[in-house]
Amino acid sequence: MRFSVLGPVEVRSADGEVVHVGGPRPRAVLVMLLLTPGRVVGLDRLIAGQYGDDPPAEAANAVQSQVSRLRRALGGLVEFSGGGYRIAVEPDDVDSHVFERLALDGRRLLAAGRVADAAAVLREALGLWRGPALADLPHGDARVARLEEVRLAATEDLVEAEIASSDGSPVARLRSLVERHPLRERFREQLVRALHADGRTAEALAEFEDARRFLADELGADPTPGLAAAHLAVLRAEEPAPVVRRVPPAQFTSFVGRDDEVARLAAERARLITVSGPGGTGKTRLAVEFAGRDACFVDLSAVDAADAVPLAVLAALGLRASGFRPGPTDPVERLVAALDHDLLLVLDNCEHVVAAVAALVRTLLARCPRLRVLATSREPLGLTGETLLPLEPLAAATPDSPAVRLFADRAAAVRPGFRVDHDTADAVVAVCSALDGLPLAIELAAARLRQFTVAEIAGRLVGHGRFRLLSRGDRTAAERHRTLHAVVAWSWDLLDERERVLARRFSVFAGGASLAAVEEVCGDEGEVLADLVDRSLVTLVDGRYRMFHTIRLFCAQRLAEAGEEEELRRRHAAHYLALAQRADPRLRGADQLTWLARLSAEHDNLMAALRWADRETAMRLVAALAAYWWLSGRRGDVGEVAAALLAGDLPPGLEEEYVSCVVHASPRPAAEHWDRARRLVESREMRYPFGLALWGMVAGPPDDPAADAGKLLGDDPWNAALSRFSAALLAVLGGRVADGERGMREALDGFRALGERWGTAQALDWLAQIAGWRGEWSSAHKRWAAALELYEQLGATEECAELRCHRGRCLVRQGDLDAAQAEFTRAAALFARPAAEAVLGLGEVARLRGDLKAAGDLLGQAYAEEGGAEWMTARALTALGRLAELSGDHVEAVRRHDEALAVVRTPVLAAELAGVVEGRAGAALSDGSGERAALLLGVAVALRGTAKAGDPDVARVAAGARELTGAEVFAEAYARGAAMSRDEAVAVAGV
Structure with missing residues (x-):
């Protein structure tokens, strides 16, 4: 069969007959399966595609019914596999996949210069479209935008092939395309070139001017290099040349000779x-x-x-x-x-x-x-x-060779109007030959035309002893290094003293620098830097100044020889410490994404500063960048440096910086460092609020939160919101859910007022969990959806994974094990390493389904990977205890439940203790003590501050206890436990 989704879905049999597949919903399911032919699509994905984020309760049954209709229509091509369905067809049976393959083939043919073949293939690809892509999906799909982007790119390539092959004039079509896609600059560039090719020079110039004004008005941007080059070709009345491949934005010169x-x-x-x-x-x-x-x-x-x-x-x-x-x-x-x-x-x-x-x-x-x-x-x-x-050097022996064409192109950029003619041809050939046709060396040589004639360059090059190695022809590795070194040295010799000073100082930057950084670290006001840009020793890309790596290494050697390396590194580290300290408060407000992007652009410099800074500066950098490491997902980059900084005595005044190094260090520091850090946190006010938040997440709550929480934070708005959040979280964990929920709402208002995404998402996540405990499923999922969107804006993959685990546990209590498994599976894929929380969720789903073998493997893995977090250890042990009960090993079950109790027997973690007590209630039921089981279920409610709606394990134990004791005795024991104070409940839980 052949399947079409580039327009309304259509199915045809092998003989071309239309196959009817039913109404809108079966067609939507078919489209979702055809997007990944031969691969399983999870049931949750099919439900989301049909109903969005708030599916009805019967959604799973409805999808299964729609799949059955498809099976009847398609003769069994749709197969059930695991937690989803697959359609047993090949990608080439689906028009969207054929289209993408043809579009790529057309681009490759275009790159190879086979423009006629490329045009034919691209026309075939675009001819597959019959309307909007994936039109039958009621809630859309991210792949629609991708298909539309490939369609536009293929259209651009087709126009390119038509221009190159003079296959008619595409001007009329390009005008329509520019009108429909005004921000797509390649269409505008092609229109300018097509008009020029038709001899309509005035219209081509007018079109460029219109494009320039439009880009300036709409984006505040200048035309791209490709559009500017097309304009320049018109001004010079050059013969329009076909462009085989568009130069990527980072490339600012033409491509010659390859x-x-x-x-x-x-x-x-x-x-x-x-x-x-x-x-x-x-x-x-x-x-x-x-x-x-x-x-x-x-x-x-x-x-x-x-x-x-x-x-x-x-x-x-x-x-x-x-x-x-x-x-x-x-x-x-x-x-x-x-x-x-x-x-x-x-x-x-x-x-x-x-x-x-x-x-x-x-x-x-x-x-x-x-x-x-x-x-x-x-x-x-x-x-x-x-x-x-x-890749051999460019041929350089004749005036029309690739090396000479490269020299001429680069020379024209520094000396407009330069051409290789009768007067200059021999000298240019001599230069290119002396440089062995090496493109980098040729470009550096051509840049010198700003100061010298071609004959002068040839004389200096050929006559200078240090360049003789370039013509020897020995291509061994060491020889190649010396050859390139000689090219850079020759360029260095042509610099004046001020240029040399700045070039060697600039080498201290890793990954480029802003103008402000160069001015502060190197002491230049921009004039000499502009000269280095002119001389191709430094490039300017997207507002940042960069130096080619080979040139940077050469200049770094000159910096060391001048005795300036230590001083420049000190200045460099001081500059980036100041940037980090300036950025820290801005990472806690509405400008969060802007400053994350700014620090990300400087990541190489920040890491370089950490490596060579003195210990005090490096420790300050780790602390000042705590929010950046976390929000950008780069904590792993700083782990080894942070661990090394813990060695030796603690410098006075750097207590908070020491704590930050403990939190970020990898591998995990010894217990003595954690104990010392905890004492420091509990005895001083913290200057970096995000560092305190990270400490709480890693080290857990303090032993006496009431005594310490009030003095840890200052009074700026983010600190105030975090203080309310911390107090609310401790209340929730301590079993005071009503108080915690009120505080969490106040914290949410505080974070939202600042426009800060991370804190807002944290508060939404906890409010969703509380709503889920009460069985307010719709409210919980809406809050999780909002939190997930904020985390995704930040790129906070790990928080997304944790949230999916929270949502998975809620889905278990809702009774939707398929959806829960899908959430835990997604979370496991998002975590940077196998994470106990996701694996534990998968193990619990397997246990509830009765697959005890898979459950044992998964729960054992979760316990082995729990990483030292008390709450995670307790959950894993409780799950293992319940598994032992189902396996009939009562002794093992009691041992596991006792171990879990030993981990969290504290009022600070009363909510987690409640889960352990519910596990012990199951063990009591196995002992035949229904009244004890009922009492412990009530105690769990007292500890958590609320009953946990829909919990299948609680429901199982409650039903068994009622059967043993009778409804009246069960109700009396349960009520007695639920009425206990928190201290009484903690005491009873430990008996």
Whole structure:
């Protein structure tokens, strides 16, 4: 059968007959299954697609009925598997998947210069669309936007092919496209070039001016380099040239001389390709041009340790490297989960971490069958199945060779109007030949035209002894390093003294710098920095100044030779400490996302400052950045540094900084550090409120909260909101739910008034949990949905995972085990490492379904991974006790329940103690003591401050106790326990 979803869903048999699949809801289910043909779609996903976030109680049965109708219509193609359904068809049977494949093929053909073939393939792809994508989904799908984006990109590529092949004039169509998509600059660029190709120069110039004004008015932005280049071509009356591939935004120069290599990459089907060759040959640029917008690009040049390679890939994918949980993390497993789809992963600059890259690539390719990898390195990765693309220097022997064309292009940028003609051809060929056709060296040489003629450059280059190595032809690794070093040294020699001072000082920055940072750290007011930009030693990209890595290494050596390294590093660390301290309060307000983005842009500099700062400055950085490490998911990056800072005596005045290092240190510090940190927290006021919040989450509540909570925080609005939240949380955990709920609402109002997302989501999460205890299911799920949206805005993956666990426990009490399992499964995938809370939830679902073998494995894993949190230990032990009861091992059950009681026998954790007491009630029932079981169930209510609606374990024990004692005795014992004071309940719980 053939399936169409690019428009109203349509099914046709092998002979072309239309197959009717029923009404709107069966069609919607069919579309959701066809989006991932051959793969299981969970029942919860099907329900959400049908009914949104608030499905009716009978939603699962309704979906099952719709699936049955599909099965009858499709002859059994829809199959049940585990917790969901799959449709047994191939991707090529579904038009959306065929469309994406054809769009990619068309782009590759276009990149290879086969414009006629590309146009034919792209027309076939776009011809599959019959209307809006996935039109039958009542609640939409994120993939609609992705399909529409691929459709627009394919349209752009088709227009590009038509312009390149002169296959009619696309001007009329482009005008319509620009009108419908005014912010899509590639259409505007293509319209300018198409008008120019038609000889309508005045209209082309007018169109550019309209585009420029529109972008300035709407976005406050200038035209992109591609649109500006099209305008310049019109002004110069140049013959319009076809553009094979659009230059990515980070690239600000044209791509010259590598058409054959791009074509080979486009034709190559191997899953691992390594572009190899000497430094300076353009490996990175080739990879960027080939990959375009269809790949994930990872620059490893700043990675200085083998274990940082997976973290760099995670960062490029936009994923949190680790969560805020003690213990080891496994970024490779996160990558395996994230890369299970069609993707080209580009790993750039691998040579200095080649062994680590090889190990990571082997794992990813083995476990992610739809992944392709394109690596650039000075040496192969050395893996079986690796396809090498050796990148040779550009040919440079003739005036029309690629190297000469590259020189001419770059020279024209610094000396407008420069051309290689009869007077300059020999000198340009001499320069390019002396540089062995190395693109980087050629670009640096061309930049010198600002001060010298081509003949002068050729004379300096050929006559200078230090450049003789460039023409030897020896391509060994050490030789390649010396060759590139000589190119940079030659450029260095042409700088005046002020430029040299700034160039060597600029090398202190890792990952670039803002103008303000350069002025403060290096002592430059911008004038000399602009000269370095002109001379291509520094680049300006998106408002940040950057230095090529090789040039930076060279300049760093000059900095050390000048004796300035220690002073510049001190200034650098002081600047970024001041930035961190300025950012800290702004991370607790409405500007939270803006400042997170600003600190993220400076992440490399912040880590560099941590590494080379003195101990006092480094400790201050860890504390000032506590909110940033947490909210951006980068706590794992600082773990080793924080652990190292704990060694030695505590510097006076840095008590709070010491506490922050204890919280962030990895591996988890010794108990003596935690004891010392707790004493410090309980004896002083904290300057960094977020640090206090993190301490509470990691170390748990104080032994005497009433005595300490009032003096820990200052009186700014966020502190006040956090103080109310902390007091409310302690009330909830202590069994005073009504008081806690009132305080939590006040905290929510405080966080919302500030526009602060994290605190707002925390309060919403706890209010949802309280509503769930009372059986107010709709209210609970609405609050969780609002909290989840806020966490997702922050990129707080681990909080999203914890919230899904909370929602999963509520769904268990609602009796929807399928939905609960789906939530726990999602949570397990989001956690940075196997997390006890999610695994425990899956184990409880298995136990309630009667699968004792799976439950035992999962609960045992949860207990082994609980990480030291008292509440988690108690829950895991209680679950193991209940499992032992079901298995008939009464002795083991009692032992587990006693162990759980020993962990949380404290009024501070009365709510958790209530769960343990409910477990002990089950053990009492197994002993035949129905009255004791009833009493303990009542005690649990007294401890928690409320009954827990729908709990299946409580319901099971209550039913058994009534049967043993009779309803009257049960009610009397239960009421007696529920009426106890908290202290009485704690005492009874321990008997």
